[in-house]
Amino acid sequence: MVLNRQSLKEESGSYTPRLVAVFYAVFDPTVGPRVVHQIPEGSVATALSTIPSRSETPANELRASLSPASTASRGVDVTDDAAPRANPVLFDFASIIDFVIPKPELCGHLITKATRTSKILGFPVRIVDEEKYHGSQAVYNRNAFIFNLCFVFERDAELSVFEPVVRKTGRTLREMEEQSSLLSSPPPTFSMANLLEQLYLDLNAYCETSIPLVDTDLVLGLFPFYANPPDVKIWDVPLAVANIEQLKSYSWDVTLFKICSFIDGVNHVKRIAELAEVDLYLARQCIQHLVYYNAVIIVDIFQFSNSYAVLPDIADVAQYGEEDDEGVTDLRTECENYVFNGSRDATPVPFATLLTYYSRLRSGLAVSDWMDDLSLDTQPIDVRRMIQFGVIKGFLRRVHAFPVWLDHPTLRPRSAISETAGTAASAGANRTRRHRGSNTSAKRRLETSLDGAQPPRDAPARPQHSTLAQPASEPAALPEDDDATGPLVTYPHSLTLMFDGSHHTDEICLKYSCSWRTLEMVLRDLGSKGGRGEELESEEDEERFTDGKRRGSTGAGQEGVYGERVVMMFV
Structure with a gap:
């Protein structure tokens, strides 16, 4: 989606939230939970009288808050190694004590706490050692040592990228405490204030850090977090946004190596699997991996019978540019x-x-009609790339067509189904006997086209997955008058079950390997009242839906074009 200029400025060049503050808290046996160190100083208020605020602090209040007497009164240990810095108060520590030093059951788990202005992410650690923390040799007169190193962010920040960092930091400090008492009895060469300051500065500036400890180094790095990609359908069209051919390597998976040569922004997933002669399921998985790593994006199949709608984001395209890592690109x-x-x-x-042409697109208007209205054939415009540009940039949306057959078994009352079942069966048997001899060849051609029973010998083996059509045992015939003559239009009964309003035309055409024109004829026969069917020409019988450049019949979106029993929904 195209964003406005302010959002582009805020989000450009950054995939990680900014670290606002870091603080280290322990459970003191005398005073209870307290903040030992924090960077920047004054970010976390430990006095109950302090009111959290994100506004600028006056100079006199800021100097008072950073004075030694004030910090001592709040119970915060100040060392000379820390670098104090003027910073507005984020929140009161008393309001989050139960989440920073929680109950034993929550220790060892990531805890996120949101305040009015901030979000705190911590990994509380509780080390139980009766010999070490109890008795005459105890560092604390408790049986356990509890601490937490917390990271503070803006309230609306997405913290998925920081969760591994916080978890690793807590576990590393736990190991160092168990081995050498790094936290409870720190050596002179270790300073927790310095550790917090380096964490704060390095993660914000470089997204990585390496901090030497006593016997090891704390190495942390921020890596982008990618959400799980959506399922790739057989009618999806992958469009490469990176030069995949240059990235190809013989060490890649065999299926992935084969399909990359056929990703051109035109071929759909099923076509790519056929051209590469690979299993369809494996091809879908490989394309899903490419989507996960942002090597390809998914667009819809382009056909001249498609319908598109303009989104409000087209106003941003007309007014602003698009900001990327290299600067601002003029979308115009x-x-x-x-x-x-x-x-x-x-x-x-x-x-x-072009903007005027885009604005003429609307739901239910086929691209072919849109081209004829604007006479785009006479202009130096690649219509497919023009539509694809709008879909990629997010200001065009594909309007899918969902056919609904009003006589579908799931849409009709059970009483009507039981009354008409016997009549339809007897009429179908009579028609089959009457036209068995005259229509054998045409019936066989169309059944092969829609059922896909016998693939060619050199075609790849058909994978047994739910995305493929299951052959029907007996094709259904359309009702016709007793005195009608001529061949019947036949199709598998399972095809009629797809017209319940939950399957769009792209899915139906690819599942049954039929063209859009053939599907239109089936819809017209179903929609006519007692229609006797239409005779198909031989060229249309052999059509296959193998590319995205076939023009649909004009007026596909007009009301009543498919008869009274079929309705086309545009969503």
Whole structure:
């Protein structure tokens, strides 16, 4: 989605939230939980009278808050190694004590606590050692030593990238405490204040740090967190956003190596698997991995029968640029160059004109009709790339068509189904006997087209997955009048069950390997009242849905084009 200029400024060049403060707290046997060190100083208020505020602190109050007497009264240990720094108070420590030093059951787990202005992420640690922490040789007169090193962020920050860092820091300090009492009896060469300061500065500046401890180094790094990618469907079209051919290596998975050559922004997933001669399920998994690592993005199948709608974000495209790591890119110039078809005697169409063309798209209007209305065939515009540009940038949305057959078994009352079941069965048997001899060849061609029973010998083995159509035992025939003559349009009964409003046309066409024109004929026959079917031409019988450039019939979105019993929903 295209963002406005302010959001682009805030989010450009950064995938990690900013670390606002770091503090180290322990459970003192005398005074209870307390903050020992914090960076920057004064970020966490330990006096109950301190009111949290994100506004600028006046100079006199700031000097008073950082004075030795004031910090001593709050129970905060100040060392000369720390670098005090003026910072507004984030929150009161008393309000989060139960989450920083929690009950034993919560120790050893990540804990996130949100305040009015901040979010605290910590990993409380509780070390139980009766011999070490109890008796005459005890460092603390308790049986356990409890501490927590907490990281503070803005309230709306996403902390997934920091969770491994906080967990590793807590576990490393626990090991050092168990081995050499690094925290309870620190050696002269160790300073917790210095450790906090280096954590704060290095993670904010470099997203990594290496801090030497007594016998080891605390090495931390922030890495981008990628959410799980959505499931890749057979009708999805992968579009490469990186040069995959240059990245290819013979050490890659065999399936991944094969399919990369056919990812061109036009071929859908099923077509890619067929061209690469690989298993369809494995091809989907490989493309899903490419989506996870942002090597490809998923777009829809482009057809001239598609329908698209303009989103409000197109206003941002017209007004602002897009900010990336290398600076600000002018989307207007990028759009003009992307949709230009490269004609020698022509120049790119101005962005203002393209914006006008985009605004004419609407739900239910086929791309072919949109082209005819604007006479785009006479202009140096690549229509496929023009539509694809809008989908990639997020200001165009594909409007899918969901056919609904009103006589679908799940949409009709049970009484109506039981009454018409016997009549339909007897009528179908009579029609089959009457036209068995005259329509054998045409029926066989269309059944093969829709069922896909016999693939060619050199085709890859068909994987047994739920995404493929299951062959029907007996094809269904359309009702016809007793005195009608002519061949029947037949199709598997399972195809009619797809017209319940939950499957769009891309899914249906790919599942049954049929073209959009063939599907339109089936819908018209189902939608007619007692229709006798239509005779299919031989060229249409052999059509396969193997590319995204086939034009649909005009007026596909007009009301009543499929009869009274079929309704097309655009979503």
